[in-house]
Amino acid sequence: MSLLEIFAFLTSLAGVSLGVLGPRITWIFWNLGSLLYAALFFQSSYYASAALQFLFIAGGVWGWFGWGPKGAKPRKSTDRERIFLVTSLIVFSITLWPFLLYIGATSSAIESFGFVGSVIAQLLMVWQRFEAWPIWFIVDLAYTYQYFSGGLYLTAFLYLIFTGIAVWGWVRWRREAEKTIND
Template identity: 80%
Template sequence: MSILEFFAFITSLTGVILGVLGPRITWPWWGVSSLLYAILFFQSQYYASASLQFIFIAGGIWGWFGWGPKGVKPRKSHTKERISLVAILIVSSLAIWPLLINIGATSSAIESFGFVGSVIAQLLMIWQRYEAWPLWVIVDLAYTYQYFKGELYLTGFLYLIFTGIAIWGWVRWRQESEKFKID
């Protein structure tokens, strides 16, 4: 474990916990942790994970303005939106996988799924959609395996914690989404 991994761990954990609670301040925490993890993942040859951090930074800026001063107001997506997102997740993951193999990524199958799943989950967070959290559960479990296998033990442990936090977010945002139903 390096100092870099330790600070990335702390800032990321703080940002994700804040994300469940829904205040706007979550986004700067995600931005800082993403910058730290971009460096760590690049050093570990998790190229898709490193690139993903810059998408998270951009998403953090978008999320800051999208959530507004009062924070998140979660709502559920329509069934057609859910089906479209699952199709995009599958097709895009399969498309990115060979590219990652060609550039020598450390864990191409999990990285392709994790990259696409994380982008979709991040967009769902920005759009304040409840479905972000069940997707985060699946992505976090995949990344937990990847990082433990790659001997990034603190980061693997962080993603295990993220899985629990995502379950909490899933429950909390589901309850909150009942207040903001789409007609």
């Protein structure tokens, strides 16, 4: 466990926890944690996870402006959008997997699924869709296993915490989205 991993852990935990509550400031912590994890994942040969952090940073900038000063206003996706999201997750995960094998990524199957699932969940977060949280739940479980197996124990513990936070976000954002429909 390095100092880099400890700082990445703390800032990421703050960013994701704040994300459930929806204040705009979440994106500052999200971006700092992503920058620190990009360095850690690159050092550990989790190349897709390292690259993903830069997409998280771009999403964080977009989220900062997209959420506005009052924060997130969660809403639900349509059934058609959900089918498109699940189809995209499957197709792009299968497509990315051989490339990760080719470049020698540490955990190609989980990294492929995690990368694609995280991109979709990040977009849903920026778009303030409650469906981000069930995707985060599945992705975080997969990453918990990956990082534990790879010896990044603090990061594995963080992703286990993220799994619980995803349940919290799922419940809270769904409730908020239903309020929006009823208003």
